[in-house]
Structure formats: C-alpha cells, structure tokens
C-alpha cells in the first residue's frame with residue numbers, strides 16, 4: 269500500500285493514525301554463507317547478492333535490504349585487527365548499489381554474538397570492530413547498522429554491553445545520522461522478548477542521536493525456528509507479536525521485524541498476511557518488516573525471495589504486496 273504525502277498530512281490533520289511503514293524489504297543472504305570456512309572463497313563458500321535481484325525487488329516497492337556478512341571475513345584473525353580490503357570491497361559494492369538507488373542497506377554481521385565460534389566476551393574488541401566498519405560508512409546516511417544477528421545462549425548483560433559498545437563506537441566513528449538496529453539474546457525472538465529477559469536488559473540502551481530500533485525476528489512454525497513448512501495457525505504471528513508490541517509501546521521504543529517468513533501453503537500465507545496486517549495496525553511502534561530471504565544461492569529453499577524462480581518470489585510476493593511500500 270502506498271500513501272501519498274498529502275494523504276498522510278490529511279490523515280495527521282484529522283487526528284487519524286496514518287498507517288505507514290518506514291522500512292519494508294528483504295534479507296539478502298550470501299556474504300555470510302560457508303560460515304565455518306574462513307576466510308573462504310568468493311563463489312565457492314560465499315557469494316554477494318546481485319544488483320539485479322535488489323533492483324527487481326525494489327521495483328515491487330521494497331526499500332530496505334539487509335545484507336548478510338561475517339565479522340571474521342571483514343576483520344580476520346583478530347577482532348581488533350585491520351579490515352580485509354578484498355572482502356570489504358565486495359560488501360561495499362552491493363551496499364553502494366543499494367543506497368545509490370535511494371534504498372536502505374542494513375549491514376548485518378551474521379555472527380550470533382560469536383567470533384570464530386566463540387562468544388564475544390571482548391567488548392573492547394567488538395567496539396574496535398564497529399569503529400572500523402562504521403567509519404567506512406560514516407558519510408552514507410542510507411546505511412543502517414545492525415549490531416549482530418541473533419545473539420543467543422549468552423548472558424543478557426553481555427548482550428546489552430555489546431549493543432551499547434557498538435552504539436558508542438558507531439557514533440564515535442562519525443556515523444551520527446544513521447539508524448542503529450539492536451538485537452537481543454534468545455535469537456532476538458519477538459515471541460520471547462519479555463520472557464527471555466531482553467525486555468529488562470535491553471531497556472536502558474542509550475544513543476545520543478536517539479536512533480535505536482529494536483530488531484526482532486519471528487517465524488511461524490511450532491518452535492519459531494523457521495525450519496518447518498507448517499505454520500501453527502493463521503493467527504500465530506499476531507499472537508506471537510502481542511507482548512513485544514506492548515513492550516515497545518509502554519517503553520516508548522520502536523521496532524523492526526528483521527526476519528519473518530512462511531512456506532508456500534494456505535495456512536502460512538494467511539499467517540504471514542495477518543502478521544503483516546498486525547504490524548501495519550501497530551505502525552506507531554513497528555516501523556516495518558523484512559522477509560527472510562533473497563540471495564543467489566537459495567535454490568529451492570522454501571522461503572526464497574530470489575527472483576525470478578524463488579519459491580516465495582513466485583508464490584508469496586503477491587500475498588504480501590499490499591504491505592510493501594514505505
């Protein structure tokens with residue numbers, strides 16, 4: 269759905285809560301693939317998203333692309349060490365393409381709070397890593413920094429400290445205009461945001477620019493893992509988002525559903541549509557959503573949004589089209 273500026277202005281004047289997203293789009297996976305092989309080889313272990321895929325999806329109205337990358341490839345061997353320019357150039361190239369078209373590129377270190385498989389306890393090292401990466405993108409306002417993908421099985425306090433260190437490092441690096449998406453422990457699940465303790469531990473993150481967005485993920489299968497073709501029910505997404513929505517609103521925060529998906533069947537289609545409709549109804553706190561995922565190497569993966577043959581591109585896109593558009 270696309271609202272014109274005058275519609276929004278009229279709705280605001282009339283006191284209506286104009287329903288509108290800021291960010292809608294898809295994950296673009298590939299740069300993080302081969303996640304046990306470092307540094308790995310381009311074209312063999314990992315691959316960058318293609319500009320053609322981004323452009324095709326952008327033509328549907330999508331404006332945000334979350335680009336998967338790996339911390340170990342950007343900064344090999346030592347988390348406080350120098351950038352690998354070869355790998356960095358690959359990331360920068362697709363980020364520049366996305367943002368050059370006026371869209372948002374989300375830098376997503378797809379690391380689960382780990383570096384070479386070990387929980388990142390070195391908060392200063394994490395800060396050093398973000399200082400280097402953020403300084404490279406400091407002048408690009410259309411870049412969004414996602415501190416890390418899906419922290420899990422760590423201390424909540426460490427997840428808090430890593431997020432705060434990233435925020436501080438990014439701002440100190442001169443990247444003062446960009447949005448920062450923070451993620452919580454427990455895979456940043458929306459359904460467990462409060463029960464996991466994220467609701468407490470993530471509450472006092474602070475940013476001098478006041479541009480923190482709480483990124484949560486939600487899948488619709490029995491264990492919220494996104495690994496099953498069956499969705500629990502047509503309303504499961506709405507049910508799983510209730511508590512997090514109240515948390516955002518009660519605490520004056522804003523959120524983004526950074527990963528969601530359902531397989532190609534009727535229950536999942538209804539569940540996804542109802543979920544996105546719920547987000548739109550609550551777009552005072554939910555600023556958008558991203559599909560999981562596009563990318564060149566998905567093959568017949570049940571959630572693939574990769575044009576032209578991805579299962580979701582062919583079967584789900586038409587269902588979710590009404591919710592695309594900023």
Ligand SMILES: *[C@@H]1O[C@H](CO)[C@@H](O)[C@H](O)[C@H]1NC(C)=O
Pocket residue numbers: 307308309310344352353354355
């Ligand atoms: C830097 O990245 C390139 C491309 O992935 C890779 O071939 C090279 O081995 C990497 N260098 C280091 C030191 O990891």
